[in-house]
Amino acid sequence: MLGCDVTDEAADDPVPPNASDPVPRGRAFPMNGGPRSGLFDRYDGRGGFFCEIMNSGAGQPNGEDATIALIRDRLAAMELSELRQRAAAAEAELYNLGITFTVYSERDSIDRILPFDLIPRILTATEWDHVERxxxxxxxxxxxxxxxxxxxxxxxxxxxxxxxxxxxxxxxxxxxxxxxxxxxxxxxxxxxxxVRDEGGRFLVLEDNARTPSGVSYVIENRHMMLRVLPDVAEDIALRSVDDYxxxxxxxxxxxxxxxxxxxxxxxxxxxxxxxxxxxxxxxxxxxxxxxxxxxxxxxxxxxxxxxxxxxxxxxxxxxxxxxxxxxxxxxxxxxxxxxxxxxxxxxxxxxxxxxxxxxxxxxxxxxxYAYMPRIIRYYLQQEPILSNVETHICREADGLRYTLDNLDKLVVKPVGESGGYGLIIGPHASRSELEEFRSKLEADPANYISQPVINLSTAPTLCDDGVQARHVDLRPFAITGASSWVLPGGLSRVALKKGSLVVNSSQGGGSKDTWVLA
Amino acid sequence: MNEPVAAIDLHREPIRSTALLSRYAESTVWLARYMERIENLARIIDVTETFTRTGQAEDGWRSIVQINADSERFYERYERAEHQSMVSFYVLDRDSPTSIATIINLARENARTLRPLISTEMWTHINMFHKWVRELTPNDIRPGQLSRLCARLKQECQTHNGITEGTFFRDQGWYFYVIGKHLERGDQITRLVDIKYHTLLPKVAAVGSPVDMSQWSAVLRSAAAYHAYRRVMPRALTPASVAGFLLLNNAFPRSLVLTLRHVYGALGQLRTDYGLRAGMAAQERIDELRAALADQTIEEIILRGLHEFLDWAQQQIHAVHDDVAAGFWPQPVVAAAAPAAEQPATLPPMTMEQRPGEQIMNGMRQSLPPLRSSTGEE
Missing domain, CATH: 3.40.50.11290 (Rossmann fold)
Structure with a gap:
């Protein structure tokens, strides 16, 4: 490895774990005096979705994870203005470091960043173990x-x-x-x-087996996080992302x-x-x-x-x-x-x-994708550890009947090469659109699959009007040579638009640092 | 199949290192050249601006046009060489291949190519420098602002030099950086001497006049040579001794003699440390050039024709660059299509007159054409 590079610097950079830090444990942020408004004062993390920070305890046998509670309290004690300042500093640094993608026009080029939200997305060791397997x-x-x-x-x-x-x-x-x-x-x-559904269950939405990208952001986000929010991360044991x-x-x-x-x-x-x-x-x-x-x-x-x-x-x-x-x-x-x-x-x-x-x-x-659970059973004689999003295969009689009966509740997608085009979101479609689609489906059922609308989990995210719940997904990266290894965490993408379920960077998506608690 | 590659490499290369990609070597040379070129341009703009305040403005500005062999392109667009036209042409104009705005862009494109190789600090600095230059407006080059602007430009180039010195890994890439930087310096100093010597060649009436002296000290200042010159040659300030100092002094960091020594040394290191013999042709050519410099005093050179000598020296410097290119990044035999990854639309127009045989690839490399017969003797 040559000279100095991004990770070398970051490894040198984070706050020393034990240096005589003036900030007492348990109170991560100095008070500025005057009336305070914490980050989560106006945060509604529920709203029918699974919130990665606020109700991560739901479904855990032992109730809420103590470390998540500590991180949440540290964040809650932070001033909104303070977070905004640090977010602005982080953004400037991304430009300066050139952690950018370049958009070319005829005479010029414009650098853009993948928006980075400072508030981390947190997974417990138990949750991660499940995802990893x-x-x-x-x-x-x-x-x-x-x-x-x-x-x-x-x-x-x-x-x-x-x-x-x-x-x-x-x-x-x-x-x-x-x-x-x-x-x-x-x-x-x-x-x-x-993605995670309303109950916090992890479901696979898609596999990316060609040239998946985004792993650099996982690692850069961690370095940025440790530089910008060292006081939130202090003394919290996180799984490292450095040896990818x-x-x-x-x-x-x-x-x-x-x-x-x-x-x-x-x-x-x-x-x-x-x-x-x-x-x-x-x-x-x-x-x-x-x-x-x-x-x-x-x-x-x-x-x-x-x-x-x-x-x-x-x-x-x-x-x-x-x-x-x-x-x-x-x-x-x-x-x-x-x-x-x-x-x-x-x-x-x-x-x-x-x-x-x-x-x-x-x-x-x-x-x-629809057949992936069967593929797993066929080759490995195992039940899938991670479920697919419930998928109905319309070329099969049961799947078609269920889809036709519940058309107004389902997302119906064409498969094969035209994938992405011509899908219908039942709850958002008009009666006539549904009827029109019904006849297309009946004419060529083999070309369709259907899935319920998934309410992706949310995570607190810094927005124009304070810290708000925004939908997130997760893309873990697995490396396979003689055996497989999964980078702890992965890329957490966040849909920055209110209510949006689309996390793609081309459509207003950003990213978060993903913490896997050790 | 599967020859034991590593064993062979170890034997051939005293320093264990993956051989540098040819493309990286080429980009490194150009990165170094462009950063050096910006500094030289900033220096000469600064000094010219200062000394045109004392009259002779047209002469002063015109010599910058000549140094960069820009006359045709410049006078197509502007009537007169004066402050506003010159400075906007050489600082802001993104359509001019010799403007700082264009050169920093080329430097950054090369740095982007080299990101896997150069330090993060080098990249970050160039990235921020580039951003600053590209955001300059006509307001920043007003007469009252220009000196400050030039100071900042020089400082950024020097910061680049310092970061590079302190962080660039000393393997093969480093030597190509040294080669590029000093080839550019050598080229620039011959241009400066050539143009200034003939522009300022004392007319009979002006010999020894205060203007004459101040102009020569300005030339020295533009090369950061004034104090060193004073120290070494405390008595006389004559055109010949100034030219001699700038070309032949073996301690002045921008002299032709010293820059050639650095290029030669870097080629030697590549040969001895890495077993790379492809620089031999370039070394032989430098030998010849150095011999010609060692054999003559400045007076003798002037007597035989300074301009002819400098013209030859410049061509030799270009030839050294070409020798290095032919040795280390030879073009594939099947002269196939242009590099496909490039997007011509994003590159600045290259209207500059090209030397025969000089290849401009994907707009990232650009040599100044050598000064030809028409100098400032008009």
Whole structure:
């Protein structure tokens, strides 16, 4: 690892744990005198949703977690104006550090940040244990599934999943048939989008098995949090998020071709104009490996090399942040100039490892999602630890009948390649819209799944009018080489718009630091 | 398959380190050049502004245009070289490839490319410097503000130098940084001497006049050389001795002789510490250049033709850059398509006249063309 970098600094930076701190324990914030208004004075954390801080005790056998109560009290004692000042300082720092994505216009470029909300989202050790086991189980099932469909296709022959749903899926890559990926791992990095319902139950909303992004924010958010709110975090044992890069590099070494003494790992990025470039830089540094672009790599004699000042040097494992389509113009899009001609061939011959493998998109597709509990049972002979959001498969008679009977209460989504378009949210639809949809559904039931509307949990969030409840989700990141490891916590995204359930950054979403209590 | 790569590397490289990507080496050279160029430009604007207050404004400003080989582009847009037009052209104008606003942008794009390599502190500083420059308005370059502005520009470049010195990891990348910085310095000092010497060449009537003297001390000041010059040459302040000091003094940090020594040394370190021999051609060329400088006094150079000598020296400096490029980041044999990741629309227009054979790739690299025959002798 070179020189100084983001994490080095942050590691040096946090308040010394025991230095003669003038602030007494239990009262984290000095009083300014005058009338005080605490952060939560006007906070209504209930409103029918599960609040991550206010009623996290519900459902816990021993009642509320004492540490969460302590954190909540520390926050409650804080002045709103103080929090606003610190939030402004944090925002300025994100710009200065360039923890940004760049939007280009014709003559200029504008840096934007992912809005960062200072109030942490907290998970207890018990909650995390459950999530972690669930994520590992799911990743294992996904890898087994991918191996199967790209080899003998038992699951299709056994009729667990309709053949056309897999083979006709646009993310299914026939080029992958019979390719033996090292250790049977296709999805080396996986992001699982998880929500909590009104009862606080964790439910998987979506799998991200291609090139999930956002992990850099998990780590940067932690560093920022420790710089800006050291008094809230004081003496609270949190699970560290600092060894993600090391773990990822280790996994890459494990899948590199056998017999290479010291495998050269690289991170392949589309380059500085990609919106996620900051994350690519971050990961390359954390892993201590070169960040390369397609033009830095060349394939000769079915082996991959990088162009260095000492000439061509071999490359053995590539963590790529480039979509399948662009990876190799010889195999996929011939017009791609971001990729490396011959790369897939070198991979197929076992001369290089590529993570994630090509063709994983079929596993995180909406159509397959509905079958994920059955996939888990089929390959692992286990019950899913994390449930899906209750999903009704309309190509099956029961599912169709239930969906038709409850159309006004459900979200109905088309599956397959047109996913995202043409869905209907029952409670928000008019009577005529419902009837119109009903006939579409009856005409082609196989194209639809339905789910209840999930009321995502909320967390206190700094808004224009004080601290308010906003909906959050959670994306833990799992790394898989010889075994799977989950970064404690994950990315907590928050919908900053009042009432919104959409946490995506493109639609007014921000992020929070996720604390897993040790 | 699977040759024991690591073992070979260890044997070949006394210092254990992954070989630097060619693209990083190239970007490092350009980052260093651009930051150095900003400092030089700020210095000369500052000094020119100061000394045009005592008259000779047109001459003073015109020489900046000449140093940057900008005459054509400048006079297309402005009638006269005077304060407002010059300063807005060289500080604010985002369409001009030689303005500080453009150069800091290029520096930052290279720094962005190098983010995996440079320290967070280097990146953060350039990022903030860039933001500050891009937010400057015409109000900031008014005559009363300009000196302060130039002071800040110099200070930011020096801060960059200090952060780099204190935090940049000393492996192969560092030596490319040293090479880029000193190639730019050497290039800049030859331009300064060439232009000023001929602009200020004393006309018979003006020899020894106060204006003449103050102009020469301004030249020294613009290169941060005034006090050192005074210390070394307390008696005479003559055009020849000033030119000699700026080019040949082996202790002045911006002299041509010293910058060449640094480039040579960095190439040598790459060879001895990392077994990288691709800099040999550049070293040989520097040998030749240094020999020519060592063999002649400034008087002899002037007698044989200062301008011709400096023109040759500049071409050699360019050639050294090209040698380094050919050795360490050779273009792929299959001269394939342009780098695909780039988005031409985001880049500044490159209308500058190009030297034959000089390649401008994705707008991130740009050399000043060498000064050619037309100097300030008009």
């Amino acid at each position: 669930g994520v590992i189980q799911r990743v294992e099932a996904i890898n087994r599934f991918l191996w199967d469909i790209y080899h003998d296709q038992h699951i299709l022959r056994d009729g667990i999943i309709p053949r056309d749903l897999v083979l006709g899926n646009s993310n299914f890559r026939p080029e992958m048939m019979g390719l033996n990926v090292p250790l049977g791992v296709y999805v080396h990095v996986n992001g699982t989008d998880i 890069g090391m773990r990822l590099r280790q996994a890459m070494m494990e899948v590199a071709p056998e017999g290479v003494v010291d495998p050269q790992v690289v991170l392949l990025s589309p380059g500085i104009y990609n919106a996620a470039y900051f994350e690519h830089v971050f990961l390359a540094r954390e892993m201590g490996v070169p960040l390369v672009e397609g033009r830095d790599l060349v394939v000769e004699n079915h082996r991959v090399f990088m162009r260095t000042i000492a000439g061509l040097r071999p490359v053995h494992a590539i963590y790529r942040r480039l979509n399948d389509d662009f990876l190799d113009p010889d195999v996929f899009r011939p017009d791609s100039q971001l990729g490396v001609p011959g790369l897939v061939d070198a991979w197929r011959r076992g001369n290089v490892a590529i993570a994630n493998a090509v063709g994983t998109g079929v596993a995180d597709d909406k159509a397959i």
